[in-house]
Amino acid sequence: MEHTLKAVDAELAGLGHDLAAMGDLAVAQVRSAIDVFVSHDRINAQKVIRGDDALDLQDSEIERRAVKFIALRQPFADDLRRAVAAMKIAMQLERCGDLGKNIAKRVARMDAGAPADQAEMIGGLGRMAAARLAAVVDAYRRDDAQGAYTVWASDTEIDERHEAVLRDIISRMTATSEAVADGAHLLFIAKNLERIGDHATNIAELVHYQITGQDLADRPKG
């Protein structure tokens, strides 16, 4: 029994370790996507696009191990919550990778980069989203429910910034018809960045739940 318990702990710790590493990779991919967007770097955009395959593989691998763990170890309570959360967090990280890849694909398809001040504004939204994602990956690694709560409670900041970015994109599209085609790409890029922020919020809920067993979703914010 002692032996089995140790094996269970070691498997969960290994899963957690690899999931945190996957989180680091997702953050790096998102940051690279923002960089290639701001600098309109089409060559490195291809690198970001190719880099996403690694996240897809890691997601499948985490899922496979979590399912095997549940089936073979029949965990209860805490351990079961952790295994299910690992699977769901991996999926959220994989989605962040997809959104980063999607941004890089749009960079590759845009005629020109956005005007410098607009690129900087959208880049700022992106860095905000990436910082949230990095903070929640850290909270996961340190098993820090309070850290997860802090990320979760601060999601209105990014929504407000996203609204301001949208208004700016639309007003430039309205003023100059030449700005419409690339503007459509910018609308989707800004939306993808907002969604990365949403995924950070979802991960914060999962991290908080796996540690405390309590749902953040029912709690008032701020």
Added chain:
Amino acid sequence: MEHTLKAVDAELAGLGHDLAAMGDLAVAQVRSAIDVFVSHDRINAQKVIRGDDALDLQDSEIERRAVKFIALRQPFADDLRRAVAAMKIAMQLERCGDLGKNIAKRVARMDAGAPADQAEMIGGLGRMAAARLAAVVDAYRRDDAQGAYTVWASDTEIDERHEAVLRDIISRMTATSEAVADGAHLLFIAKNLERIGDHATNIAELVHYQITGQDLADRPKG
């Protein structure tokens, strides 16, 4: 042993039955979202928005039961594939519900409906996506790998239609600056419909995999 086997089969059948019913509800929500969009019906848009809660609950419930099944029954091969697929399909359906809700929210926020011919064009894209989703829910219910394959292999149709819709929206936004603000909503509505089509493709892969154990993703299409 005989007794346990029967219980396992009954649990899986019950899970499959409820998941197919969830699929029907997701299809109905998506169809209602398209209807309120085409008729610019802001009152029924609120009904679609509220209707999404039921899908969220059903998703949680399917996940809870699938995890419990895996932990208590320790299934192998086919049965394990089915339980994991149920969890993943429920999540895809829940996402379709979110996309429908998101369309209804945009209808509620748009100043006016799209011009009739444009609304009809976007509605056509939506009906194509909803038909794919309905077909793959049917394939799941009938345990029909060939039906899933047919849905999977036909996903370029919707991509082509989506591209045509995008070009139309952007050309109207370019021609008339008054069309820009609502046009931005239309771009996102069209994108949401395309993504519902993508989820149908993902579900087709999951249905095919749970029946055959073979990955469609590695196969050439058409």
